[in-house]
Amino acid sequence: MMPRLNALLGFYALLYGSFAAALDYQLQPREIAAGVYIFEGRQEHFTRHNGGNIVNTGFVITDAGVVVIDTGPSRLYGEQMRKAIATVTDQPPVQVFITHHHPDHFLGNQAFADVPICALPLTQKIIARDADALLDNMYRAAGAWMEGTEAVAPNCRAEAGKLTVGERRLSVLAVAGHSGDEASDLMVYDHRSGTLFAGDIVFHGRAATTPHANIQVWLQVLRDLERQQPQILVPGHGPTATDSRAIRETAAYLEWLDTTLREAAAAGLDMAEALELEIPERFKSLAVIDEEFERSVFHLFPAIDQEVLHGGAGNGTR
Amino acid sequence: MKPMLAALVLLASLGVPLLAVAADPLASPGWPIAQNRFLTGKTYVFDDRVQVIVPRDAEDSTAVPGFVRVQGIPDVQQIMVFAELNPIPMIVQFWPHRLEPNIGFRFKVQQATPVRAAALGADGIWYIGGAWVNAAGGGCSAPSIASADADWAERLGEVHSRIWNRGDEGRRLRLTVMHPMDTGLAAGIPKFYLEELVLVDDADKHLGRVEVHASVAENPTLTFDLRTGGSVRIQGADNNGNRMLGEVE
Ligand SMILES: [Zn+2]
Numbered sequence: 001m002m003p004r005l006n007a008l009l010g011f012y013a014l015l016y017g018s019f020a021a022a023l024d025y026q027l028q029p030r031e032i033a034a035g036v037y038i039f040e041g042r043q044e045h046f047t048r049h050n051g052g053n054i055v056n057t058g059f060v061i062t063d064a065g066v067v068v069i070d071t072g073p074s075r076l077y078g079e080q081m082r083k084a085i086a087t088v089t090d091q092p093p094v095q096v097f098i099t100h101h102h103p104d105h106f107l108g109n110q111a112f113a114d115v116p117i118c119a120l121p122l123t124q125k126i127i128a129r130d131a132d133a134l135l136d137n138m139y140r141a142a143g144a145w146m147e148g149t150e151a152v153a154p155n156c157r158a159e160a161g162k163l164t165v166g167e168r169r170l171s172v173l174a175v176a177g178h179s180g181d182e183a184s185d186l187m188v189y190d191h192r193s194g195t196l197f198a199g200d201i202v203f204h205g206r207a208a209t210t211p212h213a214n215i216q217v218w219l220q221v222l223r224d225l226e227r228q229q230p231q232i233l234v235p236g237h238g239p240t241a242t243d244s245r246a247i248r249e250t251a252a253y254l255e256w257l258d259t260t261l262r263e264a265a266a267a268g269l270d271m272a273e274a275l276e277l278e279i280p281e282r283f284k285s286l287a288v289i290d291e292e293f294e295r296s297v298f299h300l301f302p303a304i305d306q307e308v309l310h311g312g313a314g315n316g317t318r
Numbered sequence: 319m320k321p322m323l324a325a326l327v328l329l330a331s332l333g334v335p336l337l338a339v340a341a342d343p344l345a346s347p348g349w350p351i352a353q354n355r356f357l358t359g360k361t362y363v364f365d366d367r368v369q370v371i372v373p374r375d376a377e378d379s380t381a382v383p384g385f386v387r388v389q390g391i392p393d394v395q396q397i398m399v400f401a402e403l404n405p406i407p408m409i410v411q412f413w414p415h416r417l418e419p420n421i422g423f424r425f426k427v428q429q430a431t432p433v434r435a436a437a438l439g440a441d442g443i444w445y446i447g448g449a450w451v452n453a454a455g456g457g458c459s460a461p462s463i464a465s466a467d468a469d470w471a472e473r474l475g476e477v478h479s480r481i482w483n484r485g486d487e488g489r490r491l492r493l494t495v496m497h498p499m500d501t502g503l504a505a506g507i508p509k510f511y512l513e514e515l516v517l518v519d520d521a522d523k524h525l526g527r528v529e530v531h532a533s534v535a536e537n538p539t540l541t542f543d544l545r546t547g548g549s550v551r552i553q554g555a556d557n558n559g560n561r562m563l564g565e566v567e
């Protein structure tokens with residue numbers, strides 16, 4: 001893997017190196033509550049135009065420094081994010097939280113190398129293990145924007161529970177369902193403003209992604225969230241929400257996805273035929289729905305299909 | 319499609335070579351080679367009654383779903399499915415005999431490629447449909463997950479199958495065979511793949527046969543549409559001489 005990756009890095013550096021100086025994510029910190037800011041990404045897929053900026057990141061200012069939530073898709077993003085943070089506060093970053101192992105959420109880590117970067121143990125482990133593959137994909141998708149980006153595994157283990165940073169109380173929540181079965185997704189709650197950084201547990205106005213999803217676990221987390229109803233919810237992708245609509249939207253889509261694929265497999269549909277299934281009108285307004293549905297068939301159908309087939313007649317070699 | 323087809327059939331009957339007439343609707347750089355390899359000396363025509371369903375993007379290049387559906391072409395004798403820009407282009411060769419001319423499968427892709435299905439009609443003409451699938455790649459040269467797993471050998475050759483009665487859409491057989499389907503393209507792992515599956519009914523009548531190639535995904539999972547009732551026996555063989563047997567009602 002490494003020689004190939006290095007070759008790839010070299011290739012992109014050659015091809016795009018000369019443009020790199022001009023690449024600008026134009027990150028504008030937006031204050032959603034006193035001292036709580038977000039950088040809102042686009043409702044798109046990774047492309048060479050958006051440089052992978054399809055994700056929401058954020059930060060909370062305290063009088064003991066800035067707490068950063070996710071570092072974005074590239075080293076350049078991380079660096080530009082850090083500069084943009086410095087335009088609204090003199091406080092330095094003191095801690096970074098990474099919500100989960102998907103590459104658009106942590107590849108800006110290099111820009112925060114002097115700060116503890118904290119993640120759940122599983123997230124640390126997966127990033128360390130799959131660094132090459134995660135990087136490889138992003139280089140392919142975003143090209144020159146990725147120049148100089150390396151996968152830096154979080155160096156600090158996040159513990160679920162309350163913590164105090166300066167005058168602020170924060171809670172770290174360890175949930176799961178989007179990027180794994182168990183303790184895979186981290187959320188950060190700011191008590192003073194009632195803001196929840198939900199990571200990719202919540203998508204808003206955009207179809208959810210499912211490459212490592214456990215839908216039933218995820219749905220349970222969403223049901224709990226809906227009951228707690230944070231005042232302000234920052235989804236991993238899409239606009240900030242002040243009511244439960246984004247939570248319900250994510251849950252409704254996941255429920256439809258799961259039910260539809262299960263019913264399709266139970267009715268004897270082939271995986272390729274599942275690609276042809278009609279997406280209901282109510283989800284058609286979700287950004288990138290066609291692409292994400294297709295991807296989800298890849299992610300979810302084989303396991304469902306195996307259950308269906310292995311439940312049937314089984315015979316062996318003779 | 320129809321008038322063009324008629325013209326081509328006419329040309330064919332006059333012995334005029336068709337190759338210059340039929341431009342590849344998928345505009346693939348690999349078409350001349352594929353055509354050479356699989357269709358030399360054969361009369362063929364592009365025809366959208368041969369439907370190839372594949373995803374636009376191969377999210378997992380080691381297991382891309384495909385389904386070929388032939389509608390309105392009588393007495394299909396054989397169907398070849400190939401991904402022409404793959405290192406192992408052929409995916410399956412299918413002789414439907416007493417089965418519907420439809421087949422579902424999963425395959426590996428190494429790079430973006432057209433996937434073609436060529437259906438041989440009773441008239442001796444190959445009818446060709448196809449679609450592009452985009453892929454970041456690596457599917458053919460990646461070692462199978464099964465061979466990395468210590469106890470795959472115990473499950474080698476297990477056949478799991480099920481028949482559905484789908485009302486107007488008829489009976490359907492779906493099956494999966496536990497097999498690593500190693501292409502021989504990953505360093506140090508020899509070619510090891512399921513080669514053939516034969517379907518036979520409960521009166522020992524031959525229903526259909528499929529030749530499976532190493533570009534089929536690990537644990538081959540196939541879909542067939544049946545025309546007959548009763549139970550079906552599945553007889554498989556791999557390139558190392560292992561035989562598999564399954565039976566389903
Ligand atoms: Zn994610």
